[in-house]
Amino acid sequence: MSDGSYPTKLEREDERHLAITWSDGQRRRYTLRELRDSCPCATCREKRNAPPQSPLMLPILSDAQIQPLSVTGMKPVGNYAYAIAFSDGHDTGIYTLEFLRELGSPA
Numbered sequence: 001m002s003d004g005s006y007p008t009k010l011e012r013e014d015e016r017h018l019a020i021t022w023s024d025g026q027r028r029r030y031t032l033r034e035l036r037d038s039c040p041c042a043t044c045r046e047k048r049n050a051p052p053q054s055p056l057m058l059p060i061l062s063d064a065q066i067q068p069l070s071v072t073g074m075k076p077v078g079n080y081a082y083a084i085a086f087s088d089g090h091d092t093g094i095y096t097l098e099f100l101r102e103l104g105s106p107a
Contacts, residue, residue, distance in 0.1 A: 003024070003101075004024075005022045005024040005026070006023050006079070006097060007021070007022060007023075007082075007100075008023050010074065012071070015068065015070060016031055016033070016068075016069075017029055017030065018030045018032065018071060019107055020100065020104075022101070026106065028103075028105065028106060028107060029104055029105055029106075029107035030103055030104035032069045032086070033069060034103060035071075035095070036069055036086050038099075039090065041090075041092040041093045041094070044090075062088070067088075069086060070087040071084060071085065071086060071087075072085045072087050073085035080097055081096045081097060082094075082095050082097075
């Protein structure tokens with residue numbers, strides 16, 4: 001990271017929140033929905049940048065998408081990022097440490 005800080009503790013606070021404690025003492029809290037909606041993978045970036053669909057078109061949701069969102073896995077990628085897998089089946093986002101420091105809110 002540019003400021004040299006790195007995660008020292010990851011914890012699930014409850015079924016909707018994750019907290020990361022950083023080496024500089026900062027603790028940030030993230031909603032799982034915020035993490036999922038901010039996914040940096042190419043597919044999700046493309047969907048976010050696509051023109052809005054017609055309000056008359058209703059999305060078709062899978063069974064996994066209608067269940068409460070949860071993190072099913074989180075593993076380091078080198079020493080610069082985490083890969084996060086979600087209960088809706090999405091697992092291609094690589095969240096850099098810099099990006100994680102921008103998300104969430106101080107806890």
